[in-house]
Amino acid sequence: MTFLARILEEKRTEIATLKQTYQPTAVQRNPISLYKRFQQQKQLQVIAEIKRASPSKGMINPDVVPADQANIYESAGAGAISVLTDTPFFKGTMDDLAAVREAVELPIVNKDFILDEIQIDRAADYGADVILLIVAALEKDRLHALYHYAKSKEMDVLVEVHNEEELEQAQELGANIIGINNRNLKTFEVDLGVTERLIEKIDTSATLVISESGITVPSDASRVAKAGAKGILVGETLMRATDVGAVLETLRVPVGAEQS
Template sequence: MHILQKIVEAKKLRINELKKIKSIEEIKKTAHTVKTSCQFYKAIKRLPQEGIKLIAEIKKASPIKGLLKEYDVLKMADLYVSSGADAISVITEEDFFLGSPSFLVKIKEKYPNVPVLRKDFIFDEYQIYESKLLGADAILLIGNILNKQQCKFLYELTKSLQMDVLFEIHDEQDLEKALFAGVDIIGINNRNLKTMQIALDTTFRLKELIPEDKITVSESGISERTHVEKLLKKGIDAILVGTSIILSNNPSQKIKELKLT
């Protein structure tokens, strides 16, 4: 079984357990009462003369590298905010990335005005309502694990709850799903899901096919100033970076380097 399928299967089991504790009807009612404090879209939309926007990620581990580093999530968020990150991405997937929904709740409580993206493997409407209750300003939808109809349904549901969507694509087929759903923010993941190799060329190739009115975000493998300079030249709005900041000896300096400041 492919790693992506394993993650999705584990997530299905967790959702089934959550549904036993709180039904979809209960979570729906509560979610509609929660107000969203700020907009992710506005924070990462780059104006013509502006530098690249940075979404800094709270990431404990990955299926490929295992545990990256032990650190205090709130202290890392403090560092992200003080160093000029435009938004924070929080991985909440528990089994393979050692994330937790509680990380997002804590960060949002401390920084209500900083846009926070919930990064997880989302395919069930229950997770959309759950994300709203956690305080997420935006969620990740991964084109590769959804069909066209699911993409459209989940996207429209998320927007109806006043949250934004970062729609992640890996190839032309995923882009087709994104355009079918009518998404406004497209994230290009530079990691090949079959080989797990990373190539920035993926962003350059797919960016050419994306309509000009979409916000484009480059994800995975961005670790140097030269990477960012190339992406900026190609018209990328924002970058999503976790590993290279977390593993840096000076995360604050790494953020400034990637922001080209």
């Protein structure tokens, strides 16, 4: 069984329990638009991630205090914050997301394996502005249903792809934010060339492209920025850094035509 299959099996069990125990609120809020904040920037924008652990790397920073880390990220110039809320594999919680929402004014991405509308309800209730939908994890009809459900709540949707077939599905959906994951979720191998190859098939004047995974040093950031990405999602590198501000600043390189 692949990493992804194991995670999704666990997630379906979690959703069954959630449907019996969670009552969505009727509170309406105005989400902050990641798309609007990132698309016109001249510097590569960093979605800084709060990530205690991962299936591939084990424990990364188990003692992190999410609100404190979020404040550091905001002060250091992060454009948005991603909060991993999966507990069995990434050791995150929805309370982490709520704490970050209280701490910062940046767009917040609920990073999880979303398979059901109730997870979107919960994300909105806890203060997320953006949800992640992973094409590899969803049947086509579920992808469309969940995308439009989140949009009905005025949330942004980061649609994650790893190959051409998944990209075609994202484009058919009309996604205006596409995350290109350089990590193969079946093997967890990383290749920045995935961003370079797929972005050639995207109209980046209208679609915000976020390059995800494997970006650890300025040359990595420059590589995906030159290809046309306007944002990067960085987790482990920042979670392990002793000087988060210094590391984050080196990754905020010029984008596209601004590259020297």
